Amino acid sequence: MSGSERPLPFGVENGRRVLYITYKGDCRRLPPELGGHFVETRTLQDALHCVYPGDILQLLPGKYWPPILFDEQTGNPPACKPVTLTDIAGRPRAPVTIRGLGARTLLDGGLGGVPRDSMLPDLRHFAFFKAVGCSWLEFENFHAASCWPCLLYIQDSSYITVRRVTCVDSRYMVYARGQDTHHILLEDNRWTQDPTGSIWRDLLWLDAKRKRYFYYNGGIFGSLGIPGSVVIRRNEIADAFNGMRMKADKKPAYAQNHNVEFTGNTLRRIRDNVVEPERQAHNWWVSHNRIRDAHAWFSLDEVEGGFWYFFANRGVAVDPPGTELDPNRGGKVYKYDKKGGMPRGPVFAFHNSWLLRASLIKSGNTTRLQHLSNAVLFTERSREDSLSDCGASPAPGPDDRFAGSDFLRKAWPKGVRLDGDLTNIPFPARFQALGQERLGREVPGAAYADPEAWDMRVDPPAPPGVPVVLRPRLDWPGRRAWRSPAGAPAGACDASGRLLDGPAFVFLKPEKAPEGYAERPRLVRLARQGARLDLYFSARLAGPGPVKLVAESSCGARAALEACVDGRVLRASLPEGFEGWELVSVLVPVGLKGADGEPVTTWATAFAGFGFHGEDEDDPGPARPVCFCDCGCEER
Structure with a gap:
């Protein structure tokens, strides 16, 4: 040297x-x-x-x-x-x-x-x-x-x-505990729990659930007793028992399991649940995920809370798990129980596309469910599906695959509504008497264009579903009504195959929030239509504005914009010269705050080019590069 x-x-x-x-x-x-x-x-x-x-x-x-x-x-x-x-x-x-x-x-x-x-x-x-x-x-x-x-x-x-x-x-990739644990982001990771693949094909479900192979009962993320604010997006999860699993205390002394986003993930061969909240879940958003073979997808049994949203997800379940001797190899999308906690807040499942070998809903009770404008198609029964989960009795008949006879068997709550869905089998016979699926469509020959490539356009084209409307503060935490696009077809895709957008995430402030658990407004969606630019944040911004933005396009054009504050949205107009070019950066002023006084953050931003312009004396950024290890080296 x-x-x-x-x-x-x-x-x-x-x-x-x-x-x-x-x-x-x-x-x-x-x-x-x-x-x-x-x-x-x-x-x-x-x-x-x-x-x-x-x-x-x-x-x-x-x-x-x-x-x-x-x-x-x-x-x-x-x-x-x-x-x-x-x-x-x-x-x-x-x-x-x-x-x-x-x-x-x-x-x-x-x-x-x-x-x-x-x-x-x-x-x-x-x-x-x-x-x-x-x-x-x-x-x-x-x-x-x-x-x-x-x-x-x-x-x-x-x-x-x-x-x-x-x-x-590993059992979990990340596990979290503690009253002061909040705001956790997992993005663009790849987690394979069982590299041998035996958890899907060879192990008995009960052995992995609680017996010899109990240590597989985990997920890419798990937690116990944390307040919330967890974002799990664009991850690949394969050959695992669960996708994610968050548990609340039996008698929580403070808010737990609030504000969770599970979005844009790809999951393959999930032996139990894709999403599993336990005991409590408040303001959970499950959207734009791709699911290829799972057992019980969304575990919602004995879970209190509400404000749950399942939209624009695509799922294909054609490969039965386990061996022919495994009594738990059937499956369903929504898992309910006949007793235990029930949601007190609204639950919406809309514009999803499923291709199923088993059932959508088998049994159990729930409340406040709005199941609207989904495409739910079923494959023909194979020999592996000739037995039910118990392994001895005949499989459910055609009327029971969409929703089994044990689903809300004793009483149909007033707040539960299924409507505007598309299916290729008959709806349950009792739906008519209950006033369900009045605008639902049964199309026996309906099929997806190419489910192996996640092209979930329906052939023949899916008819329009029913409009989905989220009323402010009643159906969602937003302060304005949200409506699905006019004439949107049933299912997750529009006529061109593009995934439908749902509402942009909104933070729901919990009661009994532990000290220190607050939301810094973060960018959750950047929407552009023509010259109009909308920046959606997770919480309301301090007004009244205007707010000076700096935008740069992929052609190198740079412009100073003046945006108005509209609740949690910053709205601006792009100047000439930005047409047809992508935005590479949008900068907001340092010191921009939310209505609660919390500063805006770039943490978990939905747009990589989001940042700040100006200087902030309270947060000067990185320190100058000096060695602080007392090793005698000089500044470089």
């Missing part, structure tokens, strides 16, 4: 300090894409002692094991020690980021054993990372394997992001 190649103690990226991490903490040459020069590296544990808001902890190529404890005197096997992040706090414009290089950085928790009991993960159990009392952390772009029971455990922490992580072989 020449004198000109003296290793640097850190790097700089967009004003943020970069600490380079290796398993050993030695001198390394960076990969070409990182500059190719020599640097001094740290171990991950050492770097955490000198981390500062805005720092990036860049993992260099290699396989990373958690610290391993040996006790040679007792002869006990080695035990893994998690990488614990305690009281590490980034800032809204300067998060602390732990970042890898994709498949070249592998985190292996192979010595982290499966717990001996079926307890949900807590601070005692292994996780490769544990974040306790932290905020504004990001984990991104690495691979992980064999982290049991989870890769990341979160307790009393907020604004935690996990993105572009590929994880295999």
Whole structure:
């Protein structure tokens, strides 16, 4: 190494300090894409002692094991020690980021054993990372394997992001607990729970639920007793028992399981539930997901709460799970029970498209359900479907596949309505007497254009469904009515095959919210129609405006705009020169706040080019790149 190649103690990226991490903490040459020069590296544990808001902890190529404890005197096997992040706090414009290089950085928790009991993960159990009392952390772009029971455990922490992580072989990818845990984002991850695929094909459902293979009863995300604000979007989940699973306390002393978005995900071979809230769920939005084979998709039995929205989802279930000896291989989309908690708030399922080998609804009770303008088509029964879930009695007849005779068998609540749906089998005979599906259509030859490619246009073309109207504060948290597009067909797609849009997410402020649980308005939709530009936020903005925006198009045009404040929407008009070009950035003023005084955030933004212009003395962003580790190195 020449004198000109003296290793640097850190790097700089967009004003943020970069600490380079290796398993050993030695001198390394960076990969070409990182500059190719020599640097001094740290171990991950050492770097955490000198981390500062805005720092990036860049993992260099290699396989990373958690610290391993040996006790040679007792002869006990080695035990893994998690990488614990305690009281590490980034800032809204300067998060602390732990970042890898994709498949070249592998985190292996192979010595982290499966717990001996079926307890949900807590601070005692292994996780490769544990974040306790932290905020504004990001984990991104690495691979992980064999982290049991989870890769990341979160307790009393907020604004935690996990993105572009590929994880295999774990009960959960992320698990969270604590009254102060809220605002968690999982996006663009790939999680395969069982890389052997046996959980779908070979294991008995009961064994994975609560017996020998109980440790599979998890999901990409799980939690117990957290207030909420969880966004799970654009992830790929495969060969797993559940997609996600959030549990509330039996007698919660504060608001739990509020404000959850599960959107844009792709799921394959889910042995139990795609979405599973337990005990409570408030303001859950499940939209634009693609589901290929699952057992009981939406587990809503014994769940209190309401303001649930299922829209623009597509699902295909043609492959029966388990073996012919498994008594639990039937299936349904909506899972209800005959007793237990029921939703007190509204429940809407509209403009979804399903292709099913089993049932839409089998049995159970519910309240406040509005099932409107869905396309629900069924395949012909195969030999594998000749028996019901109990494995001994005949399968349900045609009248029972849409909604079984045990669904709301004793009484039909006044608030439950099914209408405007399209199906290729007869509706249940009792629907007519109950006033259901008055505008529903039965089209025996109806089929989807290409369900294997997720083209869920109906052939012959689906007739218009019934209009869906969400009344402000009664049917949804919005302050204005939302209406589905005029003449929209039943199902998830319009006539061109484009997915229908539902309403933009709105935060629902809970009663008994724990101190500190508030919503910073975040961008949930950017809509453009001609020269009109609308920015939808999750909460109302402080008015009256106007608000100065800066927009840039893909052609390089840049313009200052003046937007008006309309509740939670910023509305502006784009100037000439922006026609036909995509927007690459939209900037709002630093210091823009919501009606409750909470500052606007870029966390979990729906548009990657959303940001700020101007300076904020209260949040100056990343610190200047100085080494704070007392190692004697100079500022670079």
